[in-house]
Amino acid sequence: MRFEAPRGEEPHGAPALGRRCPSCGRRNQGSCPECPAHHRSLPYEATVLDITEVVAVALPRFAGYRTLRILGQGGFGTVFEAEPEGGGAKVA
Numbered sequence: 001m002r003f004e005a006p007r008g009e010e011p012h013g014a015p016a017l018g019r020r021c022p023s024c025g026r027r028n029q030g031s032c033p034e035c036p037a038h039h040r041s042l043p044y045e046a047t048v049l050d051i052t053e054v055v056a057v058a059l060p061r062f063a064g065y066r067t068l069r070i071l072g073q074g075g076f077g078t079v080f081e082a083e084p085e086g087g088g089a090k091v092a
Helices: none
Strands: 002-004 048-050 065-074 077-084
Antiparallel strands (some): 002 048
16 A cells, blocks of 8 residues: 655745756755756655555454454554354354
């Protein structure tokens, strides 16, 4: 999964270093927010984040139940699907 930060004006105080001029494509090697050749404002370049790493998490154990999977997760906690060890209907 990849996310891209929105393009647009640079955030206040963001460095101009390494941004490209929209006219000539030259990279700015200084901290000036303008192209030295064209004196045009340089756009803020988006940052692409790659979050493909998957981390295995051990499911918790509850007495008398076998935890099957995570159903949902949020600010107030995590909901798990489980089934009784002796058989029966699944619970959350």
